[in-house]
Amino acid sequence: MHVLKWLGCAAIGATMFFAGSSAFAVTIGFSQVGDEGDWRPAWSKDMQEEAKKEGIDLKFADAQGKEEEQLKAVRSFIAQKVDAIIIAPVVVTGWDQVLGEAKKAGIPVFLADRDVDTADKSLFVTRISADFNLEGRLAGAWLAQASKGNCNIVELQGTTGAAPAIERKKGFEAVISLFPNMKIVKTQSGNFTTDGGKQVMEAFIKSTDNLKGICGVFAHNDNMQLGAIQAMKEAGLKPGKDFLLVSVDYVPAEKEALAAGDANASVELRSAIGKYIYPVVTDYLKDKKELPKWIVIPSDLHTAATPGN
Ligand code: AHR
Numbered sequence: 001m002h003v004l005k006w007l008g009c010a011a012i013g014a015t016m017f018f019a020g021s022s023a024f025a026v027t028i029g030f031s032q033v034g035d036e037g038d039w040r041p042a043w044s045k046d047m048q049e050e051a052k053k054e055g056i057d058l059k060f061a062d063a064q065g066k067e068e069e070q071l072k073a074v075r076s077f078i079a080q081k082v083d084a085i086i087i088a089p090v091v092v093t094g095w096d097q098v099l100g101e102a103k104k105a106g107i108p109v110f111l112a113d114r115d116v117d118t119a120d121k122s123l124f125v126t127r128i129s130a131d132f133n134l135e136g137r138l139a140g141a142w143l144a145q146a147s148k149g150n151c152n153i154v155e156l157q158g159t160t161g162a163a164p165a166i167e168r169k170k171g172f173e174a175v176i177s178l179f180p181n182m183k184i185v186k187t188q189s190g191n192f193t194t195d196g197g198k199q200v201m202e203a204f205i206k207s208t209d210n211l212k213g214i215c216g217v218f219a220h221n222d223n224m225q226l227g228a229i230q231a232m233k234e235a236g237l238k239p240g241k242d243f244l245l246v247s248v249d250y251v252p253a254e255k256e257a258l259a260a261g262d263a264n265a266s267v268e269l270r271s272a273i274g275k276y277i278y279p280v281v282t283d284y285l286k287d288k289k290e291l292p293k294w295i296v297i298p299s300d301l302h303t304a305a306t307p308g309n
Pocket of ligand 1: 036037038039040113114164192220221222248249269
């Protein structure tokens with residue numbers, strides 16, 4: 001594992017290469033999950049703007065949350081003979097075949113944000129992402145401290161089978177398992193969306209007689225938490241005051257919820273990360289130097305009292 005040196009990050013690599021006497025621009029195919037929530041569109045915009053700045057010819061494909069669309073996009077990138085492929089995989093499974101096809105075609109694949117579950121790590125060069133497990137642990141540690149280790153929790157999970165849903169849950173559970181009086185009493189996927197979070201919370205409110213006995217809500221992302229806040233307010237409850245709310249992303253709408261006292265903490269998932277991802281790809285295209293299999297982007301937790309920059 002390699003932690004990106006956040007402030008002293010390496011200068012952005014040049015994106016023109018020389019074959020014999022002629023220069024050619026780099027073409028990169030990027031298969032993005034979709035545009036759920038606020039974080040992902042912000043990251044998509046950043047990737048497109050950074051590519052433009054760097055003179056990278058970016059072929060951007062939005063999979064609308066469907067893995068089959070991602071597989072199609074990756075095969076189309078291979079057919080177009082792009083120089084490199086970046087994938088943010090919807091779910092962790094089902095990648096070996098298409099990654100093998102890219103390898104056979106000699107096109108290096110980079111994972112960004114989400115992970116894949118493959119035994120053959122040679123199928124991709126590296127993954128550049130935050131540590132989702134750490135995000136879950138930070139959320140769990142915050143809740144343990146805020147509740148003094150006494151908390152019945154409802155959990156809003158992200159997309160089933162997606163790396164952040166798997167790892168945030170694992171990390172969170174690892175921490176709360178250290179506290180005998182902390183447990184998850186209700187858990188369901190809200191698919192990383194505001195509507196999903198709202199619907200799941202409405203159902204939880206009904207099935208627990210207005211969240212009786214519940215002290216905290218852990219949402220795998222802010223958008224689900226924002227939906228939960230709406231549902232709680234509509235039911236006459238006071239999120240952030242009578243219930244401790246912690247989630248992940250730290251998007252602008254969540255910052256507002258923290259400032260208004262409707263939520264209590266959020267772990268930041270940085271979205272302006274194209275400037276760190278592209279140099280990794282373009283440097284690799286230049287020197288083919290072996291990279292660590294995971295380049296980690298730092299995460300930190302914010303509250304209204306510690307908003308950061
Ligand atoms: O993969 C990262 C997660 O995906 C973000 O936390 C969430 O908002 C997004 O949809």
